[in-house]
Amino acid sequence: MKANSSHPIRQGLAVAVALCAVPVAFYTYVFDCWAGTTRDAQFDTIVVGLVILLALAAFALSRKRAYLLLPTVIAVELVALNVIDFSPVKPALRAVDAIQPGMSESQVRSILDRAFPAQGRFRRPDMGPLRRGVLSFVLDLHDGRYNAAVVEVTFHDGKVVRARFPPD
Numbered sequence: 001m002k003a004n005s006s007h008p009i010r011q012g013l014a015v016a017v018a019l020c021a022v023p024v025a026f027y028t029y030v031f032d033c034w035a036g037t038t039r040d041a042q043f044d045t046i047v048v049g050l051v052i053l054l055a056l057a058a059f060a061l062s063r064k065r066a067y068l069l070l071p072t073v074i075a076v077e078l079v080a081l082n083v084i085d086f087s088p089v090k091p092a093l094r095a096v097d098a099i100q101p102g103m104s105e106s107q108v109r110s111i112l113d114r115a116f117p118a119q120g121r122f123r124r125p126d127m128g129p130l131r132r133g134v135l136s137f138v139l140d141l142h143d144g145r146y147n148a149a150v151v152e153v154t155f156h157d158g159k160v161v162r163a164r165f166p167p168d
Helices: 008-019 021-035 041-062 065-083 089-098 105-115
Strands: 134-138 150-156 159-164
Touching: 008 021, 008 041, 008 065, 021 041, 021 065, 021 089, 041 065, 089 105, 089 150, 105 134, 105 150
Parallel strands: none
Antiparallel strands: 134 150, 150 159
């Protein structure tokens, strides 16, 4: 039998290869909501590279250009994940990145207020007072996905010495 791109087995393999992009897209979203992974250009590059390889493999098997749309769809997802905050993790990460050593508590609270405005998209965390030189709070006590996500800012002599958002 002549091997060509219209052979049913080749078409089935092309579909199977292309469908591998679905879990890539899904887990990209999940990891982004959990850890803000799309803030890392290296992560985005790896995801796009993987999807391009899947698309090229599917195209090589089938010779159907439709499979070359896969990278475009995933690129649109990555743009959306970079532009829209789907979880409170990214505002927390941006706030932690903005907090610099030497800042005062009022400067830190100002940054946190901008990251989590009173009428914002996400529930405003209860930041409370400093305890033993540490300002720490849970992102969202009422949401099981974020009730173990803690932002911690350590002060010494009234100035920031460290800000962190350890992984959940």
